[in-house]
Amino acid sequence: MTVEKRTPLPISEAVERVxxxxxxxxxxxxxxxEAYGRYLAEDLIADHDVPSFDRSPYDGFAIIAGDTSEAxxxxxxxxxxxxxxxAGDVFEGHxxxxxxxxIMTGAKIPxxxxxxxMLELVHEFMExxxxxxxxxxxxxxxxxxxxxxxxxxxxxxxxQKGTCINPGVNALLATFGYNQVPVAKKPVVGVVATGxxxxxxxxxxxxxxxxxxxxxxxxxxxxxxxxxxxxLGKLQDDFEECLQAVRxxxxxxxxxxxxGGVSVGDFDYVPAIxxxxxxxxxxxxxxxxxxxxTTVAAVGDKLIYGLSGNPSxxxxxxxVFTRPVIRHSLSSQTPHLRKTKAVLGSDFPKPNPFTRxxxxxxxxxxxxxxxxxxxLDKSGSVTSLSxxxxxxVLPGGTRGYEKGMSVDVLFLExxxxxxxxxxxxxxxxx
Amino acid sequence: MTVEKRTPLPISEAVERVxxxxxxxxxxxxxxxEAYGRYLAEDLIADHDVPSFDRSPYDGFAIIAGDTSEAxxxxxxxxxxxxxxxAGDVFEGHxxxxxxxxIMTGAKIPxxxxxxxMLELVHEFMExxxxxxxxxxxxxxxxxxxxxxxxxxxxxxxxQKGTCINPGVNALLATFGYNQVPVAKKPVVGVVATGxxxxxxxxxxxxxxxxxxxxxxxxxxxxxxxxxxxxLGKLQDDFEECLQAVRxxxxxxxxxxxxGGVSVGDFDYVPAIxxxxxxxxxxxxxxxxxxxxTTVAAVGDKLIYGLSGNPSxxxxxxxVFTRPVIRHSLSSQTPHLRKTKAVLGSDFPKPNPFTRxxxxxxxxxxxxxxxxxxxLDKSGSVTSLSxxxxxxVLPGGTRGYEKGMSVDVLFLExxxxxxxxxxxxxxxxx
Numbered sequence: 001m002t003v004e005k006r007t008p009l010p011i012s013e014a015v016e017r018v019x020x021x022x023x024x025x026x027x028x029x030x031x032x033x034e035a036y037g038r039y040l041a042e043d044l045i046a047d048h049d050v051p052s053f054d055r056s057p058y059d060g061f062a063i064i065a066g067d068t069s070e071a072x073x074x075x076x077x078x079x080x081x082x083x084x085x086x087a088g089d090v091f092e093g094h095x096x097x098x099x100x101x102x103i104m105t106g107a108k109i110p111x112x113x114x115x116x117x118m119l120e121l122v123h124e125f126m127e128x129x130x131x132x133x134x135x136x137x138x139x140x141x142x143x144x145x146x147x148x149x150x151x152x153x154x155x156x157x158x159x160q161k162g163t164c165i166n167p168g169v170n171a172l173l174a175t176f177g178y179n180q181v182p183v184a185k186k187p188v189v190g191v192v193a194t195g196x197x198x199x200x201x202x203x204x205x206x207x208x209x210x211x212x213x214x215x216x217x218x219x220x221x222x223x224x225x226x227x228x229x230x231x232l233g234k235l236q237d238d239f240e241e242c243l244q245a246v247r248x249x250x251x252x253x254x255x256x257x258x259x260g261g262v263s264v265g266d267f268d269y270v271p272a273i274x275x276x277x278x279x280x281x282x283x284x285x286x287x288x289x290x291x292x293x294t295t296v297a298a299v300g301d302k303l304i305y306g307l308s309g310n311p312s313x314x315x316x317x318x319x320v321f322t323r324p325v326i327r328h329s330l331s332s333q334t335p336h337l338r339k340t341k342a343v344l345g346s347d348f349p350k351p352n353p354f355t356r357x358x359x360x361x362x363x364x365x366x367x368x369x370x371x372x373x374x375x376l377d378k379s380g381s382v383t384s385l386s387x388x389x390x391x392x393v394l395p396g397g398t399r400g401y402e403k404g405m406s407v408d409v410l411f412l413e414x415x416x417x418x419x420x421x422x423x424x425x426x427x428x429x430x
Numbered sequence: 431m432t433v434e435k436r437t438p439l440p441i442s443e444a445v446e447r448v449x450x451x452x453x454x455x456x457x458x459x460x461x462x463x464e465a466y467g468r469y470l471a472e473d474l475i476a477d478h479d480v481p482s483f484d485r486s487p488y489d490g491f492a493i494i495a496g497d498t499s500e501a502x503x504x505x506x507x508x509x510x511x512x513x514x515x516x517a518g519d520v521f522e523g524h525x526x527x528x529x530x531x532x533i534m535t536g537a538k539i540p541x542x543x544x545x546x547x548m549l550e551l552v553h554e555f556m557e558x559x560x561x562x563x564x565x566x567x568x569x570x571x572x573x574x575x576x577x578x579x580x581x582x583x584x585x586x587x588x589x590q591k592g593t594c595i596n597p598g599v600n601a602l603l604a605t606f607g608y609n610q611v612p613v614a615k616k617p618v619v620g621v622v623a624t625g626x627x628x629x630x631x632x633x634x635x636x637x638x639x640x641x642x643x644x645x646x647x648x649x650x651x652x653x654x655x656x657x658x659x660x661x662l663g664k665l666q667d668d669f670e671e672c673l674q675a676v677r678x679x680x681x682x683x684x685x686x687x688x689x690g691g692v693s694v695g696d697f698d699y700v701p702a703i704x705x706x707x708x709x710x711x712x713x714x715x716x717x718x719x720x721x722x723x724t725t726v727a728a729v730g731d732k733l734i735y736g737l738s739g740n741p742s743x744x745x746x747x748x749x750v751f752t753r754p755v756i757r758h759s760l761s762s763q764t765p766h767l768r769k770t771k772a773v774l775g776s777d778f779p780k781p782n783p784f785t786r787x788x789x790x791x792x793x794x795x796x797x798x799x800x801x802x803x804x805x806l807d808k809s810g811s812v813t814s815l816s817x818x819x820x821x822x823v824l825p826g827g828t829r830g831y832e833k834g835m836s837v838d839v840l841f842l843e844x845x846x847x848x849x850x851x852x853x854x855x856x857x858x859x860x
Contacts, residue, residue, distance in 0.1 A: 032631055033661060036650035050813075052635055087739075088627025090638040106627055106739065108638040152813050159816055166843070167654060168815030171647035171741055175640075179632040197518030197536055201462055202609040205482055208520040208538040210605075217601035220466035224597060231463060309517075309536065311601055341797035367771035367836070369797055383480070383582050385598030386589055406797070413596070415843065 006285035008292060011320065011355055015336075017282040018321050021298045022328040023254070026185040032173050035165045038183035039226060039330035044159040044169070047176050049149035054109040057146045061100040061122060061133055062091075062113035065141045073136045076123075081131040085110070100133055109145055116144035162331035164226075164415040184330040186228040189322070190253035191218045192245065193234045194269070195260035195309055200234075214259040214314050217385070218307075221318050224413070225326040227255075235269070242269050243276050250277075250302055255325065257318070260309030270295060270306040279304060287396060289354045291316040315385055316357045319412065327417060334417035337391070337410035344392065344407045345372035349400040356396070359388035360409070371409050388412060436715035438722060441750065441785055445766075447712040448751050451728045452758040453684070456615040462603050465595045468613035469656060469760035474589040474599070477606050479579035484539040487576045491530040491552060491563055492521075492543035495571045503566045506553075511561040515540070530563055539575055546574035592761035594656075594845040614760040616658040619752070620683035621648045622675065623664045624699070625690035625739055630664075644689040644744050647815070648737075651748050654843075655756040657685075665699070672699050673706050680707075680732055685755065687748070690739030700725060700736040709734060717826060719784045721746040745815055746787045749842065757847060764847035767821070767840035774822065774837045775802035779830040786826070789818035790839070801839050818842060 009017075027041040056062065063079060071077040077098075084102035085091045091101055095112035103109070103116060123134040152158065159169050165183070173181055198212040199205065215231055222229035232249050235242045235258070249256050258270060274281055279297035284306075286294050290313035295306035303325065307317040319337055327335030342362065360371040371392045374384040390409040394401050401407065439447075457471040486492065493509060501507040507528075514532035515521045521531055525542035533539070533546060553564040582588065589599050595613070603611055628642040629635065645661055652659035662679050665672045665688070679686050688700060704711055709727035714736075716724050720743035725736035733755065737747040749767055757765030772792065790801040801822045804814040820839040824831050831837065 032646050033649060036653050048635060052640070053637060085638075086627075087625055088639050106625075106640070156813075158813055165650070166816065167647045167650035167745065168818060170650040171643040172813065172816050174631045174643035174646040177631060177634075177641060179630075195517055195536075197516075200609075201604045201607060204607075205478060207483060208515075209518050210482070210536070211607060213601040213604035216462050216604040217597045219463060220595070220597035220600040223466050315597065340794050343797075364770050367773075367799055367839075383586075383588055383598075383602065386596065386602050388598060409797075413845065 006293075008285045008287040008354070009283045011286055011288050014283050014286045014294075014296070015321065015324065018296055018303070018325060019328070021282070021301075021303055022325050023187075023301055025329050025331040027182050028185045029180040030183055032170065032178055032181055035173060035178075035181040035183060036167070036170055038165050038181070039332065040159060040161050040163050040165060040169070041182040041184045041331055043157055043161050044172060044176065044178075046152045046154055046156045046158055049154050050152040050175065051146050051148055051150065054148050055146045056103045056105060056107055056109060056116045056144065058116060058118045058144060059105050060103060060116045060118040060144065062095070062103045062110050062116050063100045063135070063139065064095065064097060064113055065115040065139045065143065067098055068115075068117075068135050068138045071135050071138050076134045076136045079133050079135060081124075081133060114141045114145070115139040118144065160333070162333050166415075186226060187254040187326055187329040188230055188252065189222045189227045189255045189257060189326065190230045190232045190249050191215050191222070191257050191259065192232045192249060193260055194242075194258055195234075196237055198234055198260065214307075214309065214311055217311060217315060218257055218259060218318060221315065221323070222326070225323045226330050227326045239269055239272065243273050246273050246277070246304075250299060250304075253302070254329070255303050255305070255322065257305040257307060257322065259307045259314050274299075274304065274306075277304075287354045288316070288320070289352060289356050291320070291357070292354060294321065296321055312359065312385060315359075316391070319391070319410075320357075332417060334419050336418045336420060337412065338414045338416050339393075339408055339410050339418045340369075341406050342369040342371040342390070342392075342409045344401055344403055344405045345370045347401070347403045348394055349402075351398050351400050352394070352396055354396045356392075356394040357410075358392040358394060359384050360390050360392045361387050362389040362409075369409075371407065436723075438715045438717040438784070439713045441716055441718050444713050444716045444724075444726070445751065445754065448726055448733070448755060449758070451712070451731075451733055452755050453617075453731055455759050455761045457612050458615045459610040460613055462600065462608055462611055465603060465608075465611040465613060466597070466600055468595050468611070469762065470589060470591045470593050470595060470599070471612040471614045471761055473587055473591050474602060474606065474608075476582045476584050476586045476588055479584050480582040480605060481576050481578055481580065484578050485576045486533045486535060486537050486539060486546045486574065488546060488548045488574060489535050490533060490546045490548040490574065492525070492533045492539050492546050493530045493565070493569065494525065494527060494543055495545040495569045495573065497528055498545075498547075498565050498567065498569045501565050501568050506564045506566045509563050509565060511554075511563060544571045544575070545569040548574065590763070592763050596845075616656065617684040617756055617759040618660055618682065619652045619657045619685045619687060619756065620660045620662045620679050621645050621652070621687050621689065622662045622679060623690055624672075624688055625664075626667055628664055628690065644737075644739065644741055647741060647745060648687055648689060648748060651745065651753070652756070655753045656760050657756045669699055669702065673703050676703050676707070676734075680729060680734075683732070684759070685733050685735070685752065687735040687737060687752065689737045689744050704729075704734065704736075707734075717784045718746070718750070719782060719786050721750070721787070722784060724751065726751055742789065742815060745789075746821070749821070749840075750787075762847060764849050766848045766850060767842065768844040768846055769823075769838055769840050769848045770799075771836050772799040772801040772820070772822075772839045774831055774833055774835045775800045777831070777833045778824055779832075781828050781830050782824070782826055784826045786822075786824040787840075788822040788824060789814050790820050790822045791817050792819040792839075799839075801837065 079100040091110040324335035393408040509530040521540040754765035823838040
């Protein structure tokens with residue numbers, strides 16, 4: 001029985017190797033009603049001015065400003081109301097001096113008018129069966145007009161490709177006539193579980209066995225990252241069957257993730273499968289905790305991830321090495337977890353040669369963020385993941401860390417992401 | 431032509447009135463594979479210990495600790511390896527002194543053993559065809575054992591109902607055998623557009639017209655809040671047709687939102703429709719900008735929202751008055767937008783009697799958050815919404831606000847939410 005020796009790779013180098021194997025994003029079209037939460041595959045450019053015509057921001061009266069130049073409380077000016085314009089209508093008539101047109105919010109200003117007076121500021125009355133208004137103040141040319149292009153000028157780049165479509169982006173898409181929206185095609189990510197200790201979720205517990213929780217965690221992580229998740233079941237114990245299952249899986253997916261069976265020990269078919277597939281192993285050990293025993297390999301234009309069977313190691317391995325590949329496929333310029341600083345909420349007196357990712361919950365005290373580790377931090381702990389908002393990043397080395405220090409944190413729920421967040425962890429990253 | 435006079439209600443009171451008309455959450459069951467992103471309808475309680483048996487956290491050898499009490503580098507102890515246990519297996523034999531059992535990560539510790547020594551720390555050898563290990567250190571009882579219940583004890587409440595199911599919660603659900611998951615039923619929220627100026631997204635622009643962007647923004651906001659969105663089309667100009675369309679819509683939805691047609695002016699059927707439906711108008715004007723002209727009415731156990739036709743006013747009205755109703759239906763204890771503090775990124779010298787919601791983007795400088803208004807802040811502006819992370823809340827009154835001040839912000843993209851965030855805006859809220 002021999003134990004394979006593995007050399008741990010710095011995190012930055014491991015991520016770099018993975019990112020060299022990303023594929024260019026592909027595009028597909030979805031209806032504007034289905035676009036929410038997808039990632040834009042093209043920059044969104046204004047194809048017309050907004051507003052596309054001079055319009056009234058209020059209900060009121062469109063007038064010629066010069067007619068009011070002498071108006072005051074003591075000396076009101078009377079204008080004849082010669083028509084009205086509903087929103088969406090266009091006034092076809094001609095407006096001359098001392099005339100006004102009733103105008104609704106959003107309606108187009110008549111060509112002859114150059115100001116709007118709000119409904120609340122006039123006195124309306126009838127005389128000889130004709131409607132009039134009395135104006136008690138002087139208006140300037142342009143008063144209360146939303147001018148064409150004031151909000152957005154034609155040609156303005158509005159939203160960058162790779163942006164997650166939020167409600168505001170959806171409104172822009174509708175404004176600019178995108179009945180069909182170009183979005184990045186979701187890569188398909190398959191999950192296979194390995195490990196004879198695994199029970200299906202519906203099976204009763206039995207001695208020595210645990211339920212397969214990693215697969216369902218991964219499926220959710222894949223969806224969170226923006227990809228399509230496919231659960232491909234549990235691998236059998238027979239090597240040839242495993243190999244065939246992996247070959248079949250690779251036909252169906254862009255990325256294949258195996259969880260479990262990657263400890264340094266026996267009963268682990270992953271290395272042998274990778275060898276049989278003639279895969280290029282990018283790395284099989286990383287200088288991080290948890291997740292040091294993470295394998296990534298390339299087979300043709302597909303990636304195979306061998307993630308640990310420990311839930312936390314599996315979780316970290318996905319977020320650090322798989323998520324950025326998925327987000328890159330979604331055109332994101334910021335595919336990595338969003339990094340910022342927070343106050344460390346616990347002591348970590350023991351140094352560790354490997355960089356640690358500590359799952360933590362963020363306590364927000366009026367905008368001051370403290371990262372408090374969620375429960376015990378054994379790599380087998382699953383409860384702490386459900387409460388984690390961030391990973392605290394504690395760079396490896398010869399020192400410990402103290403409560404109150406400012407440390408790097410990586411946000412787990414975030415659409416924005418970061419470019420390359422590791423520069424101050426491993427400065428050698430190019 | 432008369433103008434209806436409306437008295438603005440303080441925001442807190444308006445929200446309070448709406449929250450009095452929420453319905454109790456309903457429950458439905460979905461498969462664990464489909465549970466991600468839904469909201470738990472019941473507390474999740476551990477129904478067994480985790481681990482459910484004493485297990486090995488490493489690949490190594492299960493031993494009797496006492497056998498190594500004299501072991502040292504100079505004086506190694508030799509133990510006979512009498513078997514091996516794969517993950518998921520149970521060792522059926524009996525282990526006596528000076529014996530060891532090869533054990534895989536996650537496997538159950540044999541009943542007779544009380545410690546594990548890691549694979550890397552022993553020397554393995556064969557003698558007379560039998561396998562042995564040499565141990566060069568002394569172990570204590572319990573060393574390297576993950577004890578039953580160490581992570582989670584049976585009966586521990588793990589996740590509160592109303593929590594959005596993230597990957598970590600998904601893992602817990604699988605661990606505890608939730609093949610079917612109790613989740614809050616999504617309320618159905620319908621959207622109808624009003625306004626004769628509105629073009630469909632696919633129609634070409636024409637003078638005086640704009641494309642209907644609010645409806646598509648609302649559909650995305652509804653999904654973001656966690657509800658099911660239903661677009662019910664544009665109301666016609668004929669009053670009786672409008673009324674019938676609203677009656678029909680109410681049969682299909684829990685909440686109905688109309689956008690547009692709620693300015694104080696004519697051509698607005700909403701008040702007349704509410705009267706015909708014998709609806710209880712909760713309020714029709716709120717002391718806030720944008721969104722002051724927001725109407726909410728109750729018809730039986732359903733709510734009808736008359737939101738402004740201005741995109742930003744519509745957006746704010748939904749987030750402040752509709753989102754908490756939806757999240758309450760999803761069992762959330764924190765249904766309102768998450769409030770925190772940030773540094774104000776611009777001057778707002780002019781006081782305003784109404785509380786202002788200023789859409790802003792968050793600039794994160796090493797965990798110090800500055801809220802910078804996104805573009806011009808006219809209520810008709812749509813581009814600024816797509817870049818907004820937060821609303822800056824500027825309480826109404828007689829003072830302006832200066833760049834650098836600490837102000838309240840409400841996060842727009844957030845699963846956690848707040849309880850009642852308005853206490854310091856309007857202290858009278860009970």
